[in-house]
Amino acid sequence: MSRRAQENLVAVAVLAVFAGVVWLCQDFGPRARMIPLPLAIAGIVLTLLQILWQNLRSTEELRMDLIEVKQAPAEPGAAEGRSAAAAAGWRDEARALAIVGALIGLILALGPLPAAFLFTGGYLALTRQYSWRRTLVYTSLLTGSLYLLFVVALQTQQYHGLLAPLVERFR
Numbered sequence: 001m002s003r004r005a006q007e008n009l010v011a012v013a014v015l016a017v018f019a020g021v022v023w024l025c026q027d028f029g030p031r032a033r034m035i036p037l038p039l040a041i042a043g044i045v046l047t048l049l050q051i052l053w054q055n056l057r058s059t060e061e062l063r064m065d066l067i068e069v070k071q072a073p074a075e076p077g078a079a080e081g082r083s084a085a086a087a088a089g090w091r092d093e094a095r096a097l098a099i100v101g102a103l104i105g106l107i108l109a110l111g112p113l114p115a116a117f118l119f120t121g122g123y124l125a126l127t128r129q130y131s132w133r134r135t136l137v138y139t140s141l142l143t144g145s146l147y148l149l150f151v152v153a154l155q156t157q158q159y160h161g162l163l164a165p166l167v168e169r170f171r
Contacts, residue, residue: 004054004055007054008051008054008055011047011050011051011054012051014043014047015044015047015048015051018040018041018043018044018047019040019044021036021037021039021040021043022037022040022041022044024036025037025040034154035154099123102119103115103119106118106119107159107161108161108162109161109162109163110160110161110163111158111159111160111161111164112146112150112158112159113143113146113147113158114161115161116142116143116146117139117140117142117143120138120139120142120143121135121136121139124138124139
């Protein structure tokens with residue numbers, strides 16, 4: 001079976017899952033289908049675009065197969081290099097888990113909207129991806145869009161975090 005046929009089979013399977021979600025949502029109430037139905041419709045549209053893209057692109061892009069890529073022959077000092085790479089890989093994984101833990105801790109302590117603001121702003125500032133002004137603008141736009149989506153449009157009740165009683169005491 002060709003690679004393109006395999007990609008098409010996977011895309012059709014994903015399309016079937018999204019179609020199943022749309023079909024199942026028909027039994028839900030109007031408020032219960034507010035999230036899964038639009039997501040499934042967006043998934044169907046994106047999957048159809050994926051199918052079109054992968055069938056209309058040139059076959060020149062499909063030449064490299066990562067399974068057939070050969071590894072370089074081992075050198076005498078390769079064992080030390082592998083152990084250093086393993087240690088660096090472990091440190092990277094620990095750093096990623098710490099970032100996720102920090103986000104979860106902020107959400108528990110402050111609630112999702114302040115946590116999103118602080119986490120995004122802190123991440124962009126610490127990684128120096130953007131200037132301070134641009135970091136503040138992007139962070140504010142993200143937090144504002146989350147507020148508009150969840151508080152205004154979906155009318156969800158907000159979790160204010162574990163520190164909410166302390167803040168209310170000083171009001």
